[in-house]
Amino acid sequence: MAYERSESSGADDSADSTALALKILVAGGFGVGKTTLVGAVSEIRPLRTEEQLSRAGEFVDDTGGVDQKTTTTVAMDFGRITIRSGLSLYLFGTPGQDRFWFLWDELSQGALGAVVLADTRRLEDCFPAVDYFEHRKIPFVVAVNCFTGARAYGAAEVSRALDLDRGTPVVLCDARDRDSGKEVLIRLVEYAGRMHTARLLDTVG
């Protein structure tokens, strides 16, 4: 794994003993409210990352050196919630389309869990994210952003429509509302804790 390298090359864990950083992903289709949610619960800042196109499998340019390679910039929502000195939650809101998987692969490494935002008018937009986290066994909750004008569905209906594994929490929320956003994160952290404990018991028994 990539991390092992960093240990043998001068990186050390001295900062770990004093500070703990936890990572939560916020995923979902375009316009579902990712930026709104991250902004409601944290001090949000835009973050730019970039990838070489060849990594995305669309455009391979091997005519020259590295400076010839074209990269694309992808904007992410990045927010930090300080729980206390030395304990912070970092939120990353990432585009939910499958062509951004390269970003997710990195972000989901070591992530505590994920929030999949859903809009009941376009539920299928969150299928890729649900599949992604299910396959990688990353704990996630589905947060239904209750836009005005959208017919109200119950959590159970959404759970059935998405064919979620039993136990995966579905939370109705308003992404603009801080308390509502906090509740979504709390449900996720609780669920991630339960999942983790269950897995530990599995490996022991």
Add this chain to the structure above:
Amino acid sequence: MNEDSTGVGPSVPGSQWYDADAGPLVRPYAMTGGRTKPGPSNVRFDLIALVVVDDDPPGPAEESLLGPEHRSLLALCRAVTQSVAELSADADLPVGVVRVLLGDLLESGFVRVSRPVPPAQLPDERILREVIDGLRAL
């Protein structure tokens, strides 16, 4: 998706690949000398890896040789221990560029980097409880 809204000209191969979530095509690597990966140490800085200044840094002579971007990163690290993601946002530089520059600073002994939380090792229940209580109290 409307191609025009991306600001990418039709002559760019693969331009249909983008939508409003993707920025324009750029070549942000001028300040890293065309490098897209950190130097020989090959560290891939995790976005939430914390960067701290080394308590035994090289002297002012060596520091004076650093480029402006290296210095501004170093200044940010000195102000407060922060994550790679925060450094990138604060310095207004793309993450990839910041990784290369941090690689330089690590190799020349200006900074140290924490190891990210290993994937299989979730924080214990006490920490999670603390996070939940902290969120409630926000």
